[in-house]
Amino acid sequence: MGRPRKIRPEQDLTDIKRDPIQTLSGMKDVLPEDQKYWDFVVRKIHNLCQCYGFKRIDTPILEESSLFERGTGKYTDIVEKEMYILKDKSGQTIALRPEATPGIARAYIEHGMKNRSQPVKLYWIGPMFRHSRPQKGRLREFHQFNFEAIGSKSPGQDAEIILLSWNIYKGLGIKNLSIQINSIGCLDCRAKYIATLKDYYKGNKTKLCSDCKRRLEKNPLRLLDCKEEKCARLANKAPQIIDTLCENCHDHFKSVLEFLDELNLPYILNPRLVRGLDYYTRTVFEIWPEEEKAQASLGGGGRYDRLVEELGGDPTPAVGFAGGIERIISKIKEQKITVPEKEKPHIFLAQLGELAKKKAMKLFEELLKGGIPIGASFGKDSMKSQLKLADRMGISYTLIIGQKEALEETVIIRDMETGNQEIVSGDKIIQEIQKRLKSFK
Numbered sequence: 001m002g003r004p005r006k007i008r009p010e011q012d013l014t015d016i017k018r019d020p021i022q023t024l025s026g027m028k029d030v031l032p033e034d035q036k037y038w039d040f041v042v043r044k045i046h047n048l049c050q051c052y053g054f055k056r057i058d059t060p061i062l063e064e065s066s067l068f069e070r071g072t073g074k075y076t077d078i079v080e081k082e083m084y085i086l087k088d089k090s091g092q093t094i095a096l097r098p099e100a101t102p103g104i105a106r107a108y109i110e111h112g113m114k115n116r117s118q119p120v121k122l123y124w125i126g127p128m129f130r131h132s133r134p135q136k137g138r139l140r141e142f143h144q145f146n147f148e149a150i151g152s153k154s155p156g157q158d159a160e161i162i163l164l165s166w167n168i169y170k171g172l173g174i175k176n177l178s179i180q181i182n183s184i185g186c187l188d189c190r191a192k193y194i195a196t197l198k199d200y201y202k203g204n205k206t207k208l209c210s211d212c213k214r215r216l217e218k219n220p221l222r223l224l225d226c227k228e229e230k231c232a233r234l235a236n237k238a239p240q241i242i243d244t245l246c247e248n249c250h251d252h253f254k255s256v257l258e259f260l261d262e263l264n265l266p267y268i269l270n271p272r273l274v275r276g277l278d279y280y281t282r283t284v285f286e287i288w289p290e291e292e293k294a295q296a297s298l299g300g301g302g303r304y305d306r307l308v309e310e311l312g313g314d315p316t317p318a319v320g321f322a323g324g325i326e327r328i329i330s331k332i333k334e335q336k337i338t339v340p341e342k343e344k345p346h347i348f349l350a351q352l353g354e355l356a357k358k359k360a361m362k363l364f365e366e367l368l369k370g371g372i373p374i375g376a377s378f379g380k381d382s383m384k385s386q387l388k389l390a391d392r393m394g395i396s397y398t399l400i401i402g403q404k405e406a407l408e409e410t411v412i413i414r415d416m417e418t419g420n421q422e423i424v425s426g427d428k429i430i431q432e433i434q435k436r437l438k439s440f441k
């Protein structure tokens with residue numbers, strides 16, 4: 001992982017100039033050889049979201065930091081420890097978005113989407129920023145896809161979100177996954193549960209890690225999903241929220257599970273699943289790889305019936321999900337899932353000499369305009385290196401324009417497999433190529 005360079009006071013400026021600059025810690029380049037994975041995943045997300053009637057939305061990377069303090073929650077790890085915050089030139093405190101849901105809820109309010117047919121179903125793909133300690137599967141810049149259904153309180157809507165999430169992973173061919181699910185109730189029943197939980201931990205405070213000691217006051221539910229072994233041992237024996245749910249929350253959860261049963265979705269009831277964001281109410285769920293634990297969750301979501309109101313809108317029930325794209329791509333590689341190669345051009349255009357290069361560039365434009373995928377390397381001058389490149393690209397036919405062809409307005413078509421060459425008049429070249437491309441369809 002790249003580290004930012006440190007400049008020592010005694011260091012000569014010329015040394016500094018020569019030091020290579022690397023990516024910031026926790027941030028990654030996506031190299032050309034990895035693009036096919038991104039295309040594969042992103043295409044699946046677009047296709048499925050649109051099939052389920054979600055419409056795409058994009059929101060800015062920068063938002064007022066108070067959006068996340070009010071939305072995600074002041075005492076969550078994301079806001080307390082991980083947010084990239086800066087002051088802009090006007091003195092306003094702004095944040096690089098650590099998650100998408102508050103921004104989407106803000107957009108729902110700001111654009112009067114309550115006047116559209118409800119629920120408003122939106123999906124979104126983009127980069128996120130969290131300044132946590134980089135480790136396997138945990139980046140500081142990472143990418144998420146989100147889908148949110150705002151304006152429905154129906155348990156069927158929770159089920160649809162869970163189904164869509166599941167189908168994205170399944171559609172990509174990822175195996176050995178489970179749906180972890182729980183209900184954390186509404187404000188009323190949760191208050192009762194938190195009192196019971198605090199009671200349980202009262203005599204055990206000294207056995208908790210320092211983070212959990214703090215959480216006991218500010219965010220006691222998070223005690224349940226602490227990864228420290230000693231805290232996990234206590235959490236396993238803690239009273240379960242499911243036993244404290246009010247009648248409405250209980251019925252809602254029961255109904256969500258009935259949908260999942262009907263859909264044959266393999267869920268696991270997990271009483272310790274609470275999610276680390278403050279806005280959740282009732283259903284919470286995550287998608288886990290079976291062999292790993294929550295640290296590596298491929299995605300998570302739940303119902304958030306109070307967020308729109310917290311951000312200044314009308315009371316509006318909502319439910320949504322977000323998945324991490326880098327974690328999905330790691331799984332795809334780990335499980336050796338075959339990913340389609342990007343469509344490769346079958347034709348390459350090579351040139352030799354100044355006049356030929358000009359003619360070739362013009363022909364290249366014409367072919368692209370005609371919808372013919374074609375490769376070329378106008379930065380290379382030697383014919384040998386251009387043919388070598390065409391060979392490496394697995395090209396079937398190379399069009400060659402040298403000095404003679406440029407003057408005579410002809411093009412040589414070289415069959416890369418047999419080495420046979422044919423001279424074709426410049427005005428017939430498109431026709432000739434189309435004839436040959438037919439065999440690839």
Ligand code: HAM
Pocket residue numbers: 098099100101130132137138139140142143144146147148277296297298299300301302304319320321322323324325326327
């Ligand atoms: P989240 O659980 O914070 O939920 O993130 C969702 C997913 O993003 C995680 O399961 C993981 O795959 C990925 N992810 C999170 N942090 C990182 C990281 N540092 N590096 C790599 N991947 C990461 C949310 O963000 C909620 N907004 C989900 C939601 C949408 N709830 C309702 N609607």
